[in-house]
Amino acid sequence: MHWQTKLTQPQVLSNPGFKSLVTPTYRGSTVLFEKQSDVVDGWDQKQNGYSYGLYGTPTTIELAERIAELENAHHTFTVPGGQAAIALVYLATCQSGSHALVPYSAYGPNKEMAQGMLKNLGIEVEAYDPMLGADISHLIRENTTLIWVESPGSVTMEVQDIPAICVEAHKSDVIVALDNTYAAGVHFDAFGHNVDISIQALTKYVGGHSDLLLGTVSVNSEKLKEKVGATFKQLGLAVSPDDCSLALRGLQTLAIRLAHLEKSTLTVAHWIAENPNVEQVLHPALPSCPGHEFWKRDFTGSSSVFSFIFKDYVSALEVENFINSLALFKIGMSWGGVTSLALVYPSIERPNKDYEGRLVRLNIGLENTDDLILDLQQAMQSVTS
Template sequence: MTDEHPTRHWRTRLVHPRVAASQDFRALVPAIHRGSTVLFERVAEARDDWRGEGYSYGLYGTPTTRELALRIADLEGARAGFVVPGGQAAIALIYLAFCRAGDHALLPETAYGPNRELADELLAGLGITVETYDPLIGSGIAALIRRNTRLIWCESPGTITMEVQDVPAIVATAHAAGVPVALDNTYAAGVLFDAFALGVDVSMQALTKYVGGHSDILLGTVSVGTAEAQERIGATHRLLGMAVSPDDCALALRGLETLAVRLDRLEKTTLEVAHWLKARPEVALVLHPALPDCPGHEIWRRDFTGSASVFSVVFEPGWDTQRVTDFVEALRLFRLGFSWGGTHSLAMAYPPLPRTQRGYDGRIVRLNVGLEEPADLIADLEQALKQVA
């Protein structure tokens, strides 16, 4: 190319190069666009608005981050989507978009623990009351809705104890009272449960889990089904400055391409392991939505198109906390760790849960099944059971 300013110093040319590669490049994967400052040709084009179709500032998205938001929203059948730094950020964004001082929200008592902690440790100080409810309440939630109720949460299946909620019944009851419903849809990866077809207003998931799929990113998304929800979430997202890394978004985009095959394999392996555990004399209950003993199983059959990799085991009453601890620490392929949805199998023991029902007295272990061979996972569980017999 012709140099229009041949006398510019080399230091200036480091910042304003006189050569550039062609941008006419097409590949199978999206490019990673890193950048905060967006350039404009004219002052009249310069704006600072998240609503624009173009790009105005890196905080509101680069082509990489917007690609991920668009793809997730498309998969979920949503009106729009927003990418956030993690699942907990998604939860906080939804609360702060819909609730103000003096407002009331409802949360299943089986929700993700940090959701409850956010309510108790932050929202309470802001004058927002969050009341917990039995996840199996269904349309009975009408009795808990107040004049100042501004949000109802669902999470199905519930964390650790795996109760499947009657989300359509809750949605119908909430909407009759003019209250929006938000759903933590992480278990279903946004695809095994069709949240927006069943009337949910806002759906979030931790992309850290199944979409990322390799335990190496922290990301979340919030998808919206209505124009009102889009405006509330979008405006709050901007004010909170919830920027995300385009590199992490690129990893999530890569994870999306193998999500279907991973979910299929995880479902098959998990069911094989769950059925084996169900036949063991040490096990009192296997809490897997696809098994009839799991609370809400019939609703799972009605509303879900598949199951995922995480489930829980309740040991017989003779097991105490120490024996449960010894069991998980004796596992070798199942590593001891939180989170789930990756390629590695994980286990975690829990103390007595702060639940009015189904606390299971500290005899519960949550398992996440990875991509290992089922026979090897079963052998690992068997050797651990023998060690603590």
């Protein structure tokens, strides 16, 4: 063969039989078939065989299978991020004329999607009090197709009575979808508590190092697998095998990271609760957090993110100075990585509540706990007591 052909169609020359502890990173768009009759064009490559890289390679499907195993799910889809997971759930379960419910405390972009793209598509998304529990039945309509739960809630950390919500939803055949990112799919058993769909932003704890964007959508039945799968195929939600490889690596240390993060975060949260400038600590494992009783009943642990509220005499400027005075805590969004983060929420919207720029969210990383407390202590000097 001409050397150009040799370069374009290389033969495998390395010795076979290499074994490693690491899942190989399979990259590829085109899938080769032995003969024409073998050609398929389906998204379910586990059942029908590989068809096209868009629907996954052995690396991306290995990650999905590992997440499904952790969550005791019927099937898991990998998607490009947590927001993509939210979009996939909405578009698979709602259509023009549908009504959906989302808690006030849900992830901000979820609510932005509700008031933006979904509204333009004729889908009405109504916000509800996350502490409603069984009383959510009063909000369910004939055209309600989806109820979101997020527990603990984003920033304000409300823990919901998910079993009670599921009971009321299922009476009307309404699907319940949970953003289970806080629990990393392990501290809260979504399907054991009768949730229908569980999503995660693997960007957070599974990735664990603030260097990838991935999400998953896990379902509890073959019916939902087909329903979500059809939308998954049409949206073309391809993920990077390289990112999936990093997530597979992250899974290997997830347990030990979560254990350290829980212990360190609780130590910091208890220290903050004793500070005279602090009005309330919003950590699910502390009685001061709304829904703490549901956390005690339903969860097996807590993780690295929580919030606290300064007392009303502390000005928004002082809170900003507190954030700017931190040295070890970096100012940044997201959470679940190895680095501690801090962020003030000056205009967070919650009905009948005005935090006036006094609410701060912390993500505790893998730094020494005493060092983190010393950093918070020196930054507190910028606050008038």
